Amino acid sequence: MKWYKLSVNEVINQLGSHANFGLTEDIAAQRLKKNGSNQLTDQQKPLWFMLFFKQFQDFMVIVLLIATFIAAYLGEFIDAIVIVIIVLINSLLGFFQEQKAERSLSKLKAMATPNAFVLRNGHWVTIPSQHVVIGDIVKLKNGDRVVADMRIISSTQLAIEESALTGETLPIQKTSQAIETQQLNIADQTNMAFMGSMVATGHGIGIVVATGMQTMVGQIADLIVQAPSQKTPLEKRLQHLGKVLIFISLVLTALVVLAGVWQGQPLYQMFLAGISLAVAVIPEGLPAIVTVVLSLGVQRMIKRKAxxxxxxAVETLGSxxxxxxxxxxxxxENKMTVVELFTNNKSFQVSGGYGLTGSFTNATNQVESDMLNQLLMYSSLCCNAEMLDNNGNITLQGDPTEVAIIMAALKKDQQLVEAKTLTKVKEFPFDANRKRMSVVVKDRNNHYMSIVKGAPDLLLDCTSKLTLNGQVQSLSQQMKRQIQQQIESMANQAYRTIAVCMKPLPSPHALKIEQVESQLIFMGLIGMVDPPxxxxxxxxxxxxxxxxxxxxxxxxxxxxxxxxxxxxxxxxxxxxxxxxxxxxxxxxxxxxxxxxxxxxxxxxxxxxxxxxxxxxxxxxxxxxxxxxxxxxxxxxxxxxxxxxxxxxxxxxxxxxxxxxxxxDNFATIVGAVEEGRNIYENIRKFIRYLLASNVGEILVMLFAMLAALPLPLLPVQILWVNLVTDGLPALALGLDRPERDLMQHPPRPVKEGVFARGLGIKIVSRGLFIGVITFLAFVMAFQNGAQSVAYARTIAFMTLVMAQLIHVFDCRSHRSVFDRNPFGNKYLIIAVISSIALLLPVIYFEPLQIIFHTVALTGTDWLGILLFSALPTLLFGFTRR
CATH class of the missing domain: 3.40.50.1000 (HAD superfamily/HAD-like)
Structure with missing residues (x-):
């Protein structure tokens, strides 16, 4: 349908709408159900099973699966089955984490969608853009995004920037007149507004003719290549870290395997141990945890109104x-309230605060009262704020300054706003450079005048006369100084001050803005306050x-x-x-x-x-x-x-x-900065925890190889450690609350590395101690004999796990472990209890003992394990690092 060829009335009739009433809610609901939401179809997301199989594309997981096939080929079926189960559990965790992150980001995208101001049941209401339907009457103003394809039905200096569709960078002036031309390209359809374009100046009203995929943008959507999502600087640094860790893991794995074979260990056993260690070194859950922590942090920001x-931006906020x-x-507070008016060389106070009730002081005669009325009526005409009357309940919508002006006029006399003695015929919208807005109005006798409101110091330069005692007089230098003094006085009281001027016009036709806004008659000042x-x-x-x-x-x-x-x-x-x-x-x-x-x-x-x-x-x-x-x-x-x-x-x-x-609150920006800092610090916390744990696992194996001792940990045990003690506590660290002095430190340098501020030293030193105490626990428990090896491995296994679970509390603070309440992160407590609960069956449930090569431990054994496990924290815990 060539809507641009039809008149306004023809378009409205064909679409079953009404210019002054819009659609009813029932009809709008029916059309929404029939045509679907007003949104473009998103880029196709991967199906859930594709997302699940994506978890198996990691290089180390592939190597681990190859080792599983080798184990099965050599007859080690229990090891093979256990490795497959652990890989599946890891993959499921990664899958659910990515799903959660995707849902969080989808919710975020939905919240960021624009709204539309539409006419429903005779009232202007704000609705989400996706609920706009064909036939809706929509108001457009400076700065709005056009939410659907529309036929313009009225316009005031309306210009729309359509470069996304036409390639033309200059805004296109819009009119409501029908165009008779048979074939027109988009750029020449000057009575149409298209989805995705932006209102550059002015305002107008349009009727929706197409929504969603039926719009011009929708029809060419298949030709639009959506840019791939960009990685954050943090994610890029972590990706680089992953490559470094892969190199380190390959070197260390080769050392462990060679040392084991040299000591006479079976090649297959050492091959499997080497691969397990390689997986241990690389925190494969790190990217998923980072994504989840970022997305959950974004959700917390939404709760804080950001x-x-x-x-x-999350990372940048911290800097x-x-x-x-x-x-x-x-x-x-953005609750502009008129508190003082200046006209007839006299100030008038306005009481009542923010609201529609109040009174005016100091008006001593009818002339002053008339001049007050004139000032308020004229300034109300030079506004675009809406007054909505819903069964006697009056509400105002629009720019806060204009709302304040209309509110003051309603306080004085409701007829100043409602009585249409003057009709607006033309408007020159507010411009940031001119700092003023002008309208041309006519009275019932077809006499025209301009009304201008704006910055007092600039308007005073355009003024040559003033109204005094109801009469127009030349503006003397003395009167000009008195007005300037009043402007200064209002400014000193932190009032926002607006000047109002007018000027009779011979005719509104063919007038340029310079003619409308020059040689003006000063009417008065409006002083309003917006409390901090x-x-x-x-x-x-x-x-x-x-x-x-x-x-x-x-x-x-x-x-x-x-x-x-x-x-x-x-x-x-x-x-x-x-x-x-x-x-x-x-x-x-x-x-x-x-x-x-x-x-x-x-x-x-x-x-x-x-x-x-x-x-x-x-x-x-x-x-x-x-x-x-x-x-x-x-x-x-x-x-x-x-x-x-x-x-x-x-x-x-x-x-x-x-x-x-x-x-719109400054405190919300500060809250977002605090949240951004905390998210970054939490990411550093779980990097510290994961890598220190991994260093400890590598070193305990390396020490045993160098000492010509049996393997202190078997491959299946290492994989279980990674599953039980890495993922859940690390994710819980990502949800930690800010430390009390988070906002008492200077901003983090933008180029600061992940391991800055001594994090690398903490990782290596704590990892070293975890490795040493686990190795010592193994040596002390080991005695010659097969039973002794199983017992010593169980002791080493439990010591390593408990040392890591105690260490996770140490990671919560850059000071002492005792500086923070250990119960301050309920998620961490739940994660640690869950890890212990998953660990106990491995040593006390006989079928699992066979699989994990463990034996049951006594209370005395546990006392020794807890003592050894707590040693690193006790040694470092009292220091302020």
Whole structure:
């Protein structure tokens, strides 16, 4: 269907919708069921059994399976069966871990999908984009992602960027007029909006004509090659670590096998032992555990109101050294409330706080009351916030500043908003560079005027007259100074100040923006307050303690920014605030020199934000930058961690970001940084645990070979150790809570290696001690004779396992093992108890004794085992490492 050829009414009728009512919920539900969700079919995921067989592609597992066939060929059927069972159990664990990680990431992706503002049952409501159906009336505004293919039915300066479909980088102006041309390419369909494109400027309304795979994007989806998922820097480092460990394992295995054969051990036994050791050296569960820990960490961040869009951001968060934060809504509550009006050269206080009830003080006569009404009515017209009346229950939706203006007008007189004495005919949307918004309105006599609201200092330069006592007068220099003093006074009280101006127009047609916004008549000022968030002050202190610098970047007046920054302890009274005007005269080199000493930037543009981020990065900082608008996207993209607002942020900003704040709260960024640090530290913890355990296993075998003693551990026992004592405790370490001083250390250097801060020494030293005490336990238990060998192996087997299970608590802290409550990680307690429960049947259940070549132990044996096992922790545990 060529929807662009039809008129608006024809499209609405054909789709069974209504321009002022939309669809009913029942009809929408029927269409959703019939046509399916409004989403593109995901890249086909591997089937569950393919994911399971993937677990057997690991090089060492393949070698182990080959050894199993050799064992079976030589008649060692019990060993062969046990090895197969252990490999299967390991593979099942890996399979379930990958499945859990995949489910977590799928849930994350679902949460990051955009919403749509649609007309249902006559009311505008917000719904998930996948619930949009054909015939839905959808509102589009600056920064939105178009969620389906639509026919435009009304537009105001609406321009949409469609480069993903057309390759054209410039936004395309949209209209609602039908186009008669028979064949048009996408770029020329100027009355259509297509799924996946972005609203660059203006706003409009469209009716959905296609959803999901029926959209233009859906029809060419088979031609879109989805980029493979990129590994995080941490995963790349761990992949490199795996290659190093494979080389080490091959060398050590060869040494053990050669030493054993030289000592007269059977070649087959040593071959199997060598392969078992090779598997022991390489923590094959490490990649799966890292993925699970990252995905579970992401889930914890969601509970803390932060959605991580890219796993690599988790690692980068831990290195963040500067957070550049917007003021409004992030450091403040985003509950803009008008508290003061200035008109007729007089201030009027507004009471009632955030809400629709309140009163105005100081209005002494009818002229002043009329001027207040005029100021509030005109400023309300120059807004796009929505007033929704649901059976007398009035709610407001939209930009917080505009909501505050309409709220103040409703407090004064509801008729100021509802009475349509003036009609909006044209709009010039707010622009970050102009810092103002303009509308053209007409009265019932078809007289036209423009209304402009925006930054007071800039609008005052465009003003030549003012209204005083109901009369228009020339703006004298004295009156201009009085207005500037009032602006200063409001700014000193941390008010956000908006100026409102107007101007009669001869005709709205063919007017350029310069004509609408010049030679204006000053009407008044609106002062509003947005109280700082109580939790923001504590979060900023946490940042200071963690060596993270907080920079406030805002478009507000310098004095307003300074007052808020002082109340939050971002700056002291003598510290400098740099404005956008200051930045304009600074070279890149000057900015690099200054930026490390500045904590507040005011009156900045999106271009300024980009320069600030780049200057900080040039000085070696890892920068997190917040933003919510279309123009913030470049700075979000360039920053190391782009943070977008979940409530007020545009879809463009969210697309460019790495982190989405569901509550638009600065404290949530700090919480995410803490979570990112903890995830990285937990990964280091289980690397420390796994590798120290593996070093201990290798050394106990090597010591025995060099001492010409029998093998202290049999291949099947080594495999059981890997299964029982590695996987579950390591995963539980990945869920550990942060240490109490986690946010009292400086940020981690970006290029820091996995083994930095002495981790490599801890792994080798503890692994050495585990190997030594296991070897000593074996030697002390060993006496000549077959029965003695089985007993000594059982002692060594149990000592190794218990030493590792005690060592896992040591890995929880970089200090002493006694520095943390051993019961502080319930998952670890469960994992250790489970490991012991799986271990006991191996030595007390007779069928398993035969398989694992073990014998039952006495209480005295256990006392000796526990004493030996605890020695490494007792030796190191009291030291602060």
């Amino acid at each position: 959605i991580v869009r890219k796993l690599s 963040t050294s500067v957070i550049c934060s917007d003021k409004t809504g992030t450091l403040t 968030r109580r939790e923001a002050k504590l979060a900023i202190k946490q940042c200071k303690d963690a060596g993270i610098k907080t920079i406030m970047i805002t478009g507000d007046h310098a004095k307003t920014a300074s007052a808020v920054a002082k109340s939050l302890d971002i700056i002291s009274s003598e510290q400098q605030v740099i404005t956008g005007q200051d930045l304009e005269v600074m070279s890149e080199e000057m900015l690099k020199q200054q930026v490390d000493h500045v904590h507040v930037f005011a009156r900045v543009t999106p271009k300024d934000k980009l320069r600030i981020v780049q200057a900080l990065q040039a000085n070696g900082h890892v920068v997190a930058m917040t933003g919510d608008g279309v123009n913030d996207a470049p700075a979000l993209k360039v920053s190391d961690i782009g943070v977008s607002m979940g409530k007020t942020g545009t879809d463009v900003a969210k697309e460019a970001s790495d982190l989405i704040l569901l509550d």
